[in-house]
Amino acid sequence: MSEAQTALVIGAGIVGVNVGLVLQQQGFDVTIVDRNEPGMGTSFGNAGGLAVTECAPISMPGTLLKVPGWLMDPYGPLTLRWSYLPRMVPWLLRFAAAGRKHRVEQIASELVAILDRVWDDYTPLIRDAGLADAVFREGALAVYRSTQSRRASDYNIDLRRRNGVRVTDVTREQIAEMEPGLAPIFACGVVEEDWGRVLDPYKIVLGFEKLFRERGGIYQKAEIVDFIWRDGKPRAAVARGGDQIVFDKLVVACGAWSKNLAGKLGSPVPLDTERGYNTTVPYHGATLNRTVISADDSIVLTPMEMGIRVGGAVELGGLTAAPNYKRARALFAKGQQVLPALSDQGGTDWMGFRPSMPDSKPVISTSPLHDNVAFAFGHGHLGLTMGATTGQLVAALISGNPAPIDMTPYRIDRF
Ligand SMILES: Cc1cc2nc3c(=O)[nH]c(=O)nc-3n(C[C@H](O)[C@H](O)[C@H](O)COP(=O)(O)OP(=O)(O)OC[C@H]3O[C@@H](n4cnc5c(N)ncnc54)[C@H](O)[C@@H]3O)c2cc1C
Known part of the structure; x- marks a missing residue:
């Protein structure tokens, strides 16, 4: 130029x-x-995951069949603001179409094309910005309460492995060794080897x-x-x-x-939002060595600079409705089952608007x-x-x- x-x-x-x-x-x-x-x-307040292993789209084969059960469960991973539903119908139809198996296979490979580049693109910037001490490439641990629920993830994990994502199965004993603070309620897990974590996304x-x-x-x-x-x-x-x-x-x-x-x-453009909630609490003696994903609860627990962040889930409700922090409370209660030493003293609730395309x-x-x-x-x-x-x-x-x-x-x- x-x-x-x-x-x-x-x-x-x-x-x-x-x-x-x-x-x-x-x-x-x-x-x-x-x-x-x-x-x-x-x-500002996301879960801080450099989730390069997450090439499976949100809409998967069978996702729609699970929706009624999720909506009935006040502690479930999905809630809907019913008044917003009519405005969301076109997005939801496209979301459903994206969950057909051949589309899922294609989308996963298209997400991998980006995800494969993430560490190479971030590393120099993190260094130049003086943030090397605030980013860890240590893997995440996903835990399952039963071998049955692990099996329910077979397609998801197989999809990722076929796309070159390193996912390693671990036993109940290995989970206890890796994360002694977790409740002894998990039958098995997987380590997502290349997942990274930041100390504070803000x-x-x-x-x-x-x-x-x-x-x-x-x-x-x-x-x-x-x-x-x-x-x-x-x-x-x-x-x-x-x-x-x-x-x-x-x-x-x-x-x-x-x-x-x-x-x-x-x-x-058919852009909408998947609202998400979390609560961040000071450590108060709770320990967590890496990001833990409780698959059955659809929650993520991340050790951060200011404490442990517990959250996830999806609320479909657009950009203007006020937050319903009962969602954050429900997710946090699940987090306490996963990590019993978690105390809600001094916690901060947050809601964010994921910018979501249907595919x-x-x-x-x-x-x-x-x-x-x-x-x-x-x-x-x-x-x-x-x-x-x-x-x-x-x-x-x-x-x-x-x-x-x-x-x-x-x-x-x-x-
Ligand atoms: C609970 C939760 C957990 C998450 N966890 C993770 C995770 O672990 N890993 C991950 O990769 N992602 C995660 N995400 C998703 C991630 O946070 C978002 O995808 C990401 O922050 C989007 O970044 P952005 O820059 O596109 O949008 P934003 O951060 O929202 O930035 C958009 C900016 O545009 C500004 N803006 C809007 N309109 C205008 C206008 N008209 N004029 C001027 N400015 C305007 C806004 O003020 C805002 O600052 C999570 C999200 C949530 C809600």
């Missing part, structure tokens, strides 16, 4: 800051805007955002509400209040809130209409995991360089 082009990234979550960092490396003058301070969206965003600014990037607080077109192309973003930010290239990385802006740019794949795509616009959202349960790789892929698309993988599966107009 003879003269640096400007790039505007909307959204300062884990995806937006990664996109900003890589665009900077490509020579763009980058501004990231967010209506809040960086990292205060869904990236601090990861802050560390990357600081690096971005140290390298000359600009963060600006503004809510983008519209765009201005010149010569048939979007050329400026309009902030609430009327300010305009001119750009050569634009990336929409607003997580669960991306649908509206994508629509304004001419790309309607569990992110949108990492140029606009079919405007060659100066790209989209990076819809990472669902895997936004922290896929952040750095999304940055690399978007930067390739925006710069017109060849992407390292086939980008067709992640196109915004795939539905």
